[in-house]
Amino acid sequence: MFWFFGNIFIFVDLSGERRMRGIDVNMPAAEVEEELGASSPNSTVSSLSGKRSENEVERDRDSSYEDEDGGDAAARKKLRLSKEQAAMLEETFKEHNTLNPKQKLALAKELNLRPRQVEVWFQNRRARTKLKQTEVDCEYLKRCCENLTDENKRLQKEVSELRALKLSPQFYMNMNPPTTLTMCPQCERVSSSSSTTSASVSSALYPKTGMVNERNPNNPVGPPQPHRPVPINPSWAKIFSQNQLEGHRPS
DNA sequence: GTAGAGGTGGTAGTTACTTCA
DNA sequence: GTTGAAGTAACTACCACCTCT
Numbered sequence: 001m002f003w004f005f006g007n008i009f010i011f012v013d014l015s016g017e018r019r020m021r022g023i024d025v026n027m028p029a030a031e032v033e034e035e036l037g038a039s040s041p042n043s044t045v046s047s048l049s050g051k052r053s054e055n056e057v058e059r060d061r062d063s064s065y066e067d068e069d070g071g072d073a074a075a076r077k078k079l080r081l082s083k084e085q086a087a088m089l090e091e092t093f094k095e096h097n098t099l100n101p102k103q104k105l106a107l108a109k110e111l112n113l114r115p116r117q118v119e120v121w122f123q124n125r126r127a128r129t130k131l132k133q134t135e136v137d138c139e140y141l142k143r144c145c146e147n148l149t150d151e152n153k154r155l156q157k158e159v160s161e162l163r164a165l166k167l168s169p170q171f172y173m174n175m176n177p178p179t180t181l182t183m184c185p186q187c188e189r190v191s192s193s194s195s196t197t198s199a200s201v202s203s204a205l206y207p208k209t210g211m212v213n214e215r216n217p218n219n220p221v222g223p224p225q226p227h228r229p230v231p232i233n234p235s236w237a238k239i240f241s242q243n244q245l246e247g248h249r250p251s
Numbered sequence: 252g253t254a255g256a257g258g259t260g261g262t263a264g265t266t267a268c269t270t271c272a
Numbered sequence: 273g274t275t276g277a278a279g280t281a282a283c284t285a286c287c288a289c290c291t292c293t
Contacts, residue, residue, distance in 0.1 A: 080280090081281080123261080124280065127263080
């Protein structure tokens, strides 16, 4: 049997896969018209707030559970959409991932499907999209976690090395004094622009600082927001540095 | 203005069926 | 031919929002 709708010519093998027990996926346009005609404002079979009216349940039974012979089929029907139908639905989904009632009816008519089928397809498609996105996000966070773990290890090692170096008298003899010392007024953290290791030490001492970017929660592993540095008395520097290396945490 | 009922459309979770290795 | 996994159409339950009374 051939049906023609839109630019799509479909061959339906009545004894084959296209036609399953019960509702035909590619039911003739006349039947669709009927279906559309029956689509009063109450016709949405889905989404019934858990309180499905008797009419709706009845209609549901009529449209979904009636087999070819008109009897009730115990099992629900599951019908494969044709490639053309799926392609068209995909195309529409790309444009907008939800449909208003008019669009739903029009699309159903065009595809020779029941509006309910179009509705279900869009529901499932949104669910798949969300699942995919979740997987992508999960993968991204996993990579971030790995990177941070590596960075943490590296910094821990650096701290150990610095601690060892600190114990050696040569450390003080070869150490260049910091040229500019600054302190953040919020956290009282000290940093030095001339020290090559200060940044590393800082991040090693405060490994969690950059873990959550409060100003941009979407970038949970982004760099910490810059503190506003203010110059401090150089004579404090040694004390602060000492305290930081001893593990002192500003409150 | 507001509370309650009913309709509608969304999501989450599940089931049942198809397809394929 | 059988079987298990994956994909997906269709379902239920619930929620939020809107409209009407």
